[in-house]
Amino acid sequence: MSGERGRIEHVFEQSPGIRLEAARAALAQVEARVGVTREAGERAWPLTEPWSELLPAGLPRGRVVSVESSTSLLLALAGQASGQGAWAAVVGMPTFGAVAAARRGMDLSRVALIPHPGSQAAEVIGLCLEGVDVVLAGPRLALSDADRRRLAARARERGALILVVAPWAGADVTLTVERVRWAGLGAGEGRLREREATVAVGGRRVGAVRRVRLLLDVDAGLRSRSAVTGAQSREEVA
Amino acid sequence: MSASPRAAFRPDGAVGAVRRAVLWVPDWPVVAAAAEAGIGADAPAAVLHGRGLVAVSASARAMGVRRGMRRRAAQRVCPDLAILGYDEGRDSREFEAVAAAAERVVSGVEISRPGLLIVPAGGAARYHGSEEALAEALVGAVAEDAGCECQFGAADGLLGAVMAARASVLVPAGASADFLAPLPVGSLAHAAMDRFQRVAVEELAGVLDRLGLHSLGQFAALPAGDVLARFGPTGAWARRMALGEDVAPPVLRRAEQDIAVVHAFEEPAERTEQLVWLAREAAQRLDAALLDAGMRCGKVRIGARTAKGDALERVWRTDVATRAGAFAGHMADRVRWQLEGWLSGTAGGPEPAPLVELSLVAEDVVPLGAEQSYLWGGSSGADARARRTFERLQGLLGGEGVLSVAEQGGRSPRDRVHALAWGQEGEAPRRIAHPWPGRIPDPAPATVLAVPLEIQVLDAGGSPVIVDRRLALSAPPTWARLQADPSDRRARAAHRHPSSGHVGGAEGPVWELPRPVEAWAGPWPVVERWWASDSDRRAYLQLALRTDDGEPGLAVLVAFADGKWRLEALYD
Numbered sequence: 001m002s003g004e005r006g007r008i009e010h011v012f013e014q015s016p017g018i019r020l021e022a023a024r025a026a027l028a029q030v031e032a033r034v035g036v037t038r039e040a041g042e043r044a045w046p047l048t049e050p051w052s053e054l055l056p057a058g059l060p061r062g063r064v065v066s067v068e069s070s071t072s073l074l075l076a077l078a079g080q081a082s083g084q085g086a087w088a089a090v091v092g093m094p095t096f097g098a099v100a101a102a103r104r105g106m107d108l109s110r111v112a113l114i115p116h117p118g119s120q121a122a123e124v125i126g127l128c129l130e131g132v133d134v135v136l137a138g139p140r141l142a143l144s145d146a147d148r149r150r151l152a153a154r155a156r157e158r159g160a161l162i163l164v165v166a167p168w169a170g171a172d173v174t175l176t177v178e179r180v181r182w183a184g185l186g187a188g189e190g191r192l193r194e195r196e197a198t199v200a201v202g203g204r205r206v207g208a209v210r211r212v213r214l215l216l217d218v219d220a221g222l223r224s225r226s227a228v229t230g231a232q233s234r235e236e237v238a
Numbered sequence: 239m240s241a242s243p244r245a246a247f248r249p250d251g252a253v254g255a256v257r258r259a260v261l262w263v264p265d266w267p268v269v270a271a272a273a274e275a276g277i278g279a280d281a282p283a284a285v286l287h288g289r290g291l292v293a294v295s296a297s298a299r300a301m302g303v304r305r306g307m308r309r310r311a312a313q314r315v316c317p318d319l320a321i322l323g324y325d326e327g328r329d330s331r332e333f334e335a336v337a338a339a340a341e342r343v344v345s346g347v348e349i350s351r352p353g354l355l356i357v358p359a360g361g362a363a364r365y366h367g368s369e370e371a372l373a374e375a376l377v378g379a380v381a382e383d384a385g386c387e388c389q390f391g392a393a394d395g396l397l398g399a400v401m402a403a404r405a406s407v408l409v410p411a412g413a414s415a416d417f418l419a420p421l422p423v424g425s426l427a428h429a430a431m432d433r434f435q436r437v438a439v440e441e442l443a444g445v446l447d448r449l450g451l452h453s454l455g456q457f458a459a460l461p462a463g464d465v466l467a468r469f470g471p472t473g474a475w476a477r478r479m480a481l482g483e484d485v486a487p488p489v490l491r492r493a494e495q496d497i498a499v500v501h502a503f504e505e506p507a508e509r510t511e512q513l514v515w516l517a518r519e520a521a522q523r524l525d526a527a528l529l530d531a532g533m534r535c536g537k538v539r540i541g542a543r544t545a546k547g548d549a550l551e552r553v554w555r556t557d558v559a560t561r562a563g564a565f566a567g568h569m570a571d572r573v574r575w576q577l578e579g580w581l582s583g584t585a586g587g588p589e590p591a592p593l594v595e596l597s598l599v600a601e602d603v604v605p606l607g608a609e610q611s612y613l614w615g616g617s618s619g620a621d622a623r624a625r626r627t628f629e630r631l632q633g634l635l636g637g638e639g640v641l642s643v644a645e646q647g648g649r650s651p652r653d654r655v656h657a658l659a660w661g662q663e664g665e666a667p668r669r670i671a672h673p674w675p676g677r678i679p680d681p682a683p684a685t686v687l688a689v690p691l692e693i694q695v696l697d698a699g700g701s702p703v704i705v706d707r708r709l710a711l712s713a714p715p716t717w718a719r720l721q722a723d724p725s726d727r728r729a730r731a732a733h734r735h736p737s738s739g740h741v742g743g744a745e746g747p748v749w750e751l752p753r754p755v756e757a758w759a760g761p762w763p764v765v766e767r768w769w770a771s772d773s774d775r776r777a778y779l780q781l782a783l784r785t786d787d788g789e790p791g792l793a794v795l796v797a798f799a800d801g802k803w804r805l806e807a808l809y810d
Contacts, residue, residue: 071684071810087624097807098643098655100682112628112660113641115688124631131627133620180791182782182809185757188714191679192759192780192793192809217681 043159045081050214054175054201061133062156063172063205066164070177070197072100072216074136074163079105081134081161086110089128092117092138093165122147129160139166174203178211183222193219255395255484257411259359259369260403261340261376263333263388266353267293270332271322279386282316287324329353339383343375350431356399359392369408393417395482397429404428414482419455423447426454429479438472445469454480497531497600499524506545506592510578516596517577521569524598528565529606536602537663538569540576544591550580553601553663568629572661573598575637579659628660637662646670649677649764650778651686651795651807676764678778683795683807690804692747693796694719695779700752705777705798709763717752718783718794720805724748753792756782761798775799778806 044058052058059065059081067074075097082088083105090096094115102108112132117124121141128135129151143151148169155162164171177197184193195217202209263269267285272295277283282298284291290306301316312319329352340347340355343366348356357376359369366372373390380388391402391409398414401421409417418425423446430436451457457465458480466474475485501520507513528534541551554572556565573596583590632640637659646656646666656666695703697713704712722729726748733748760779767773776799785791793809 069810071808075684085620087620089628094688095685095808096643097651097682097684097686098657099645099651099686100684102645103680103682108643108645110624111643112624112631113643113657114631114635114639115641116639117635120634123634127627127631127634131623180793182757182793185759185780185782185793188711188758188760190757190759192681192782195681195793195809 045084045086047077047080051076051080053212053214054199055173059161060172061159061161064152064155064162064164064168064170065173065175066166066168066171066203068165068167068174068176070175070180070216071095071097071165072104072195073175073177073197073199074165075101075106076104076216078134078136078163082106082110086133087131088112088134088136089114089132090136090138091125091128092121092141093136094138096136117141122151125151125162126154129154129158129162132160134161134163137162137164145169171203172205173201174206176200176202177216180216184219193217194222255398255414255482256487257359257392257394258396258399259357259362259372259376259390259392260399261336261355261357261380261388261390262400262403263336263353263380263386265293265295266333267324267329268295268322269386270329270352271325272320273332273386274328275320275322277320277322281320282318283320283322284312285322285324292324326352335384336380336386336388339380340376342383343379344372354400354403356396363392373408393482395479395484397426397479398482400428401425415455415458418480418482419453419458421454422452423454423457423480426476426479439476442469442472442476497524497527497533497535497603498597499527500595500597502595503593506594507577508581508592510574510581513577513581513593514574517573518566518570520596520598521573522566524569524600525566528600528603532606533600533603534565534606535600536604537600538572539599539601540573541597541599542577542580542593543595544580544588545594546588546591548588548591550588552576555661555663569598571633572637575632575659576662579637632660647672647674649674649766650797651678651683652688654682655686676762678762678795681809683809685808685810687805687807690797690806691721693721693794693803693805694749694752695781695796695798695803696752702803704801705761709761709777711761715755715758715779715781718755718781718796719749719752720794722748722750753783753785756784758782779803 043062044060046052046058047055059077065077067077078088079101087110088106089112091114093113096113096115098108098111101111114124114128119142121143125135125137125141125143135155151162152170154160162168167174176199178200179198181196182192182194183196184190194215196213197216198211198213200209200211268283269279271285272279272281272283279295280297281295282301282303283295284298284303285293286309290308291303291312292305294303294305298312298316298319301319303312303316303319307315309321312321333349333352337347337349337355340357344357344362346358350356357372359372363369363372366375369392373392377388377390380386389403389406391399391405391407393399393402393409394411394414398409398418401418402409423443424440426443427436427439430439446452446457451460458477460477462474462477465477469476478485499520501516501523503516507516524538535556537553537555539551539553541549543549554569554576556569556572577593577596580593581590628640640660641657642660642662644656644658644666646654647668647670648654653668656668658664694717695715696717696719697703698716699713700717701713703715706712722733724730729748729750732751758779758781761777762779763775763777765773765775768775776797779796779798780793781796782793783791794805795807795809796803797806798804
């Protein structure tokens with residue numbers, strides 16, 4: 001903070017031309033920090049642990065990421081982008097768990113639901129890509145393969161991300177939750193507390209399929225008892 | 239004249255007191271509730287909030303009913319006591335009539351709380367000749383227009399004026415401190431204008447009483463510094479009140495006309511086609527009215543009255559940036575959606591009925607050209623683009639086609655979401671801050687079925703598991719059969735096969751093969767609103783199921799009600 005103030009004070013000691021340049025640079029910095037402008041060079045939302053294990057380069061803009069058999073993982077990825085100021089539209093998911101989405105970092109004030117797009121799914125997603133950063137698409141949308149190709153091209157052009165539930169032909173990244181292990185539930189007692197999942201990362205842009213084991217739900221109470229296993233559970237199991 | 243005697247009480251040179259006149263309607267909550275319920279002013283009545291009575295009418299008081307009494311004790315004292323519900327909104331709403339009546343006599347009044355009205359006395363008394371004349375005019379106007387009795391008093395300072403009104407006296411200028419000195423410290427609570435302040439002040443009065451300071455005069459004689467050190471800001475405030483001083487000048491309200499459009503239908507409208515033109519017409523008239531006043535608005539309150547007499551109301555946001563000629567069209571769509579929602583009954587509220595009146599009121603009104611966009615974000619850049627996109631989508635799919643969601647309080651995962659059409663504003667009906675005992679514990683399920691699907695929960699022998707009246711399971715759940723995807727051909731074929739047990743019929747749900755239950759917890763009983771017609775009684779079970787290949791996998795939340803299990807949510 002003090003460094004920034006120093007820089008701004010420094011600006012006023014220079015000649016007018018240089019001052020203008022420096023002021024523009026400072027403004028650009030502030031804009032980038034508060035997220036007013038969509039920076040041209042920035043092509044991905046950085047992810048925090050443990051999601052960065054899945055996509056070390058961050059959540060890519062302008063791509064199609066399909067997540068199979070886990071809505072929670074889908075919401076977690078959307079929450080990562082939403083937490084950084086992205087707007088989201090949820091198309092064709094009438095079963096969207098808003099509370100789970102909020103817990104996973106989605107800011108519900110920047111989310112709109114379009115639960116039943118019907119036969120206009122392609123048009124609706126196309127419109128959403130114009131104005132929204134992340135489009136979550138549900139499993140049963142009336143989309144032909146040509147529609148999907150066209151929407152992917154539109155997303156690439158606009159720098160928006162399409163996150164889909166179902167298999168999507170030609171998805172850039174495919175995340176498949178293969179194995180899930182719940183902790184905390186017994187025979188008639190306890191409750192669902194912690195979930196460990198094995199996720200296969202594949203797709204056109206990834207190359208060989210990689211498998212990552214991570215905790216989809218973390219229970220702080222369980223964690224404190226076994227802090228060691230938490231660190232171990234994120235190693236890759238090829 | 240007023241400055242010299244009071245200077246002695248103000249060694250610190252604090253601001254002086256404004257001479258105020260106070261109009262007080264005794265037992266206002268009862269008066270308002272009785273007026274709404276159509277009970278006469280002389281019938282014994284009381285307002286109940288929580289466990290005790292909060293206000294008691296004069297005739298009930300004469301029979302021995304007191305504030306703070308329990309319902310049963312009050313009914314024992316006075317068997318024909320009418321007990322009315324507590325409603326802060328109604329109190330404020332009904333008081334508007336009294337304020338309007340007072341405004342006929344003086345310009346600019348301050349409503350400190352429903353039941354209490356403050357008027358700066360100086361100018362008004364000069365205009366009417368004397369304070370007595372002002373009192374007569376005010377009390378007369380209120381009795382005539384609002385139809386209720388009120389008391390009037392005038393003094394320097396807030397507490398002095400309030401106590402003067404309660405005693406119905408006019409305290410001469412400068413004599414407020416002497417007037418207040420013999421009163422008990424408990425009367426400080428009358429100057430507290432909101433509930434939290436009132437609680438703090440009542441607490442303070444209790445402490446003072448126990449310390450042996452029974453009158454305001456004794457309390458006011460304490461040094462200011464010591465009071466501040468011992469009792470903090472509340473104490474300092476109370477001491478100045480006890481001295482008959484003011485803390486803040488009165489906040490006067492200005493009577494301004496709402497910018498509104500009212501349209502009474504010639505014949506009750508039942509079909510949405512009738513309303514398309516009306517919506518456009520009303521929106522255009524509101525636009526013209528705003529333009530005439532040189533204003534623009536941030537929200538529009540759409541109201542309607544049905545033939546049954548119900549009043550419906552909803553607030554919609556309007557994007558101020560869509561001003562240039564687009565406002566009428568933009569608003570017309572929203573009015574039409576809202577009216578369609580009310581006519582079809584999808585918007586909630588009372589039973590749908592033909593509409594007889596439509597009104598549009600502009601809210602958040604600012605002068606044209608005076609509105610500001612936010613410095614960062616707000617109505618600029620990405621936010622504006624996203625909002626415009628959703629509004630275009632609404633144009634394509636209809637008002638209810640695009641929803642905004644918010645979290646609210648509740649027990650089941652479905653209850654915890656509050657969805658509204660995009661752009662509509664409304665309070666969530668259930669507060670998050672309330673405790674909601676028996677809520678399904680976290681983690682929240684990612685898939686919440688809008689309409690629960692039937693599911694079979696079976697014991698080891700294959701017969702259905704049931705929950706009895708005493709919330710015991712008939713047997714531990716061992717198998718669960720989910721409904722298959724209707725487009726799954728193999729499941730349909732298996733369903734038709736005689737071995738599935740449904741001989742000769744393809745009707746009914748198509749079931750998957752039973753999945754073994756890996757672990758389970760429950761039953762968790764939830765009984766909601768047992769006193770109402772929409773009561774709900776169910777028992778929840780969390781099940782972790784194995785997938786077809788024997789791997790542990792899906793976890794689900796199921797609920798048992800009316801002899802059937804239903805799938806509520808998936809932890810997928």
